[in-house]
Amino acid sequence: MVTVAIIGKTNVGKTTFFNAATLLNAEISSYPFTTREPNEGAAYVCDVCVCRELGVKDNPQNSACIEGWRYIPIRLLDLPGLIKDAWRGRGLGTRFLSVIGQADALIHIVDASGSVDEEGRLTKPGSGNPVQDVLDIEMEVERWMADIILRNRQLIAREASSSSLEEAVSKVLSGIKAAPSHVERALIKADLEDRPIELWDIDEAVRFSATLLPLIKPILIVANKMDLPTAEENLEMLVNFFNDRLVAPCSAEAELILRRAEKMGLLHYTPGQEKFLLREEARLTPEQWRALDYVEKRVMARWLRTGIQQALNTVVFKLLRMNMVYPVADESRYSDNHGNILPDVHLLPDGSTPLDLARTVHTRLAESYIMAIDAKTGMRLPKEYKLRHRDVIKIVTQPRARPKR
Ligand SMILES: Nc1nc2c(ncn2[C@@H]2O[C@H](COP(=O)(O)OP(=O)(O)OP(=O)(O)O)[C@@H](O)[C@H]2O)c(=O)[nH]1
Ligand SMILES: [Mg+2]
Structure with a gap:
């Protein structure tokens, strides 16, 4: 996840x-x-x-x-x-x-x-x-x-002599999932690829x-x-x-007020939407009135939204460049084997293929993978097809061998 x-x-x-x-x-x-x-x-x-x-x-x-x-x-x-x-x-x-x-x-x-x-x-x-x-x-x-790097300089230098600097640094930073390719790019960008790591000072490591x-x-x-x-x-x-980075405005407190009020049955509010509507039957205390009036005037009227949902969406869809992909077992009904329509959706990084989708759903699906079909068009997809946001995909697999009697 x-x-x-x-x-x-x-x-x-x-x-x-x-x-x-x-x-x-x-x-x-x-x-x-x-x-x-x-x-x-x-x-x-x-x-x-x-x-x-x-x-x-x-x-x-x-x-x-x-x-x-x-x-x-x-x-x-x-x-x-x-x-x-x-x-x-x-x-x-x-x-x-x-x-x-x-x-x-x-x-x-x-x-x-x-x-x-x-x-x-x-x-x-x-x-x-x-x-x-x-x-x-x-x-x-x-x-x-x-x-972490400076404390492990000697170890990295020793490791690097039998593999490469990026492999050795990546090993020491494996706890934060730094792949050798990331390390290589950072070494070049920071102009440190030729500098022996034993000689790095704190400024260079930072x-x-x-x-x-x-x-x-x-x-x-x-x-x-x-x-x-x-x-x-x-x-x-x-x-x-921070003009080359993404900055998202939000009011976490406003969102918390709205979601709690919605949970208490006082209003209709769908996270990320621009409006909240008081329920007719809701009886608000003066304190609740004040809180909702504050949210309306200071947040919704000014910024349209509280910004929490947009922040989460921005991280996943823009920064991590994830796509939503729907696997289905029956491509004409868009359903699984139990008749549930569009039952699941998975987040997959840009560049993922139908086989990656199969692996995400179940290893068995990947092992018996034959081909994928675009359920929206009914067309067979090439093996190297790059999945797109909101694709609906049927994975065709080899039928399971029947156990011999
Ligand atoms: N006005 C306003 N106050 C907020 C908002 N979000 C949080 N606060 C207040 O900021 C204070 C700190 O909130 P926390 O959520 O505990 O902050 P934190 O970053 O988790 O703090 P630590 O766990 O101590 O590091 C509390 O008094 C919150 O009520 C907001 O959107 N608007
Ligand atoms: Mg905290």
Whole structure:
């Protein structure tokens, strides 16, 4: 399953984002370092389902279809907060960073309202510097990676003499899934491919890590707390400064309010949509009224959406370039063997073939693979066909041999 980890300075709203996306109840507070152990939960990414295009009523099994939108589960990890100089042991230090090794991509949440001070405490909105916060926190991750490399310099040099530098570095960084091809690209980009690793100093190791990090873990910057007025100017600053990266605005608190109110049956709200509608029968307390009025005025009327769903979708569909692919057993009815219409959808990286889809569904399907059919056109697909977003695919397999009597 696609795994996304949330990183960021303490108190920026990581757990609020996590709870809003997973509807879990991990502890949130205005104190720094509230989260002391990583949290894990299921969140969803969504896009238009093929059911309407095909004119069928689907009954999803591994995902959900809500008003023509297909929601697919992903794994979300919420990490304890970082702070500048965490590598020296400030705050909770960097001991939870190894968790990012499990992630395919990172969401880097920053407090766009500038309400978190140097020590990670909440302070007057507008006094913090979100651009500096992003740089500081990414520097902590890079320092942590650089430290692993420097501590293992002799080992890497020994290994490299019998294989290659990229193989040896990749082995030491296997915990964060750095493939030799990533390491090779980063060595060239950082202009370090000819420099003996025994001689690397801290600046060189950090330069290499900073080049490698986005290659192995694409990072979305999420500008949170957009409901606070000071966030608008800072968002512009973030977008201008990080002009070659993606920055997504959001209000995690607004999303949490809406999803909890929806769960309590007070309103209709589909994550990612522009509107929420109060249920006629809903009896709101004055406090609930105030909270929903705040969300309407400060978030929906201004930004159209809370931004949580868009952030998750951007990570999976834009940064990781995943495609939604629907495997079916009966290509004329778009169903599985039990008659479920469009039962499953899988997220596969761009460039995947029908055989990759077969492997994702079941090893047996891959082992007995003969060919694939595009269920929308009925056409047989070439072996090297690159699956496209929203393809519906029938995998044709060899019939199973009957056991001899
Ligand atoms: N105004 C506003 N406040 C928010 C938003 N998201 C989170 N907060 C507040 O920010 C504070 C910190 O939220 P948390 O979710 O605990 O932050 P965290 O990043 O997980 O913090 P640590 O676990 O301590 O690192 C809480 O007081 C939240 O209510 C938002 O979108 N808008
Ligand atoms: Mg937290």
